[in-house]
Amino acid sequence: EAGVAQSPRYKIIEKRQSVAFWCNPISGHATLYWYQQILGQGPKLLIQFQNNGVVDDSQLPKDRFSAERLKGVDSTLKIQPAKLEDSAVYLCASSPSRDTQYFGPGTRLTVL
């Protein structure tokens, strides 16, 4: 079974630039999550989708972050404009149920 795919794996940008991350979840998983993991901290949920609807985006900085899930499958997370404090690993996860979430390898973003 293929896992959660994410791209790119690494991205370096300057502050005030824009960046987008892509996630392809495990086939058949209705729920998709985006997490932000800052160095030395645990993953923090940014947004949760159920199919193509948003379930929880309470911790998404909506002035600069946006996310969508097209046709209930792939998802993109965008930051515009980026700030220095956005440097982190962005993890995508998908889940068939409450039992567990399957994580992708993450995208490491460095904002200079």
Added chain:
Amino acid sequence: DQQVKQNSPSLSVQEGRISILNCDYTNSMFDYFLWYKKYPAEGPTFLISISSIKDKNEDGRFTVFLNKSAKHLSLHIVPSQPGDSAVYFCAASAADFGNEKLTFGTGTRLTIIP
């Protein structure tokens, strides 16, 4: 407001001995707990979970214990192997939240000494 706490940033254990990783939580609404393992440059992988209706769950070398009155859970790995060296995250969720949102601790880096 750190609702899930892992107070030990790191732990070193001799190969073959028992590794015990601890996790405390403050939100009494949490009713489902998970442990994830993370290698460098990879995403976290699910290890083991426990529901609040249980106080112990075992899977091979891994056992999770839950003490609801103390709001404390622990992960026991026995015997510890070099491949267990990784960062371990404790996570919790609450059914009443209406979704499967996980709240993670800050992680404990486990190093198994050969």
